Amino acid sequence: MAQPPRRPRTLADARTEAEAAFKKTTTKVAELPPKPVAIPGVKEMVSLRIDQDVLEYFQDGGPGWQDRINDALRKAAGK
Template identity: 55%
Template sequence: MVLKYAPQDPALAAFIKPAAQPAPPAALAAPSPEPSRPQPPAPAASPPPATTGKTLVSLRIDTDLLAAFKANGKGWQTRINATLRTAVGK
């Protein structure tokens, strides 16, 4: 006995799979993805260090001295530098 597939019969549809379809030729295949967007230019390099001859250092000073310099607002590091310059006579 040969059974014919009837799409309207859900009991048979669960057991019968459609035949595999051959792969489409390359010309008919899905289009390739969009070309990637151009990347933004890399950020500019940091400016060269100032030519003032300053060197970054780590210095431990008393808390009350630091508080006194910071109490006058911005520029406290410059004021410490000026005070040290005066202390060494330059």
């Protein structure tokens, strides 16, 4: 299939096309890192700031308060 004849270009058009071609071949495409696979039952240590009254609410239930916070966050996340 033959391409249609090109119209005459001015110097500015040629420069613009050349710059566009150069930019296209030299610009890196940003790649997102792969999302890590969540392994069920594996917990990750994080630092989290929680209002004191909220923390006391969960701690008043005795041992297991971290699991109760995790359960509440899981429910809020729809998991």
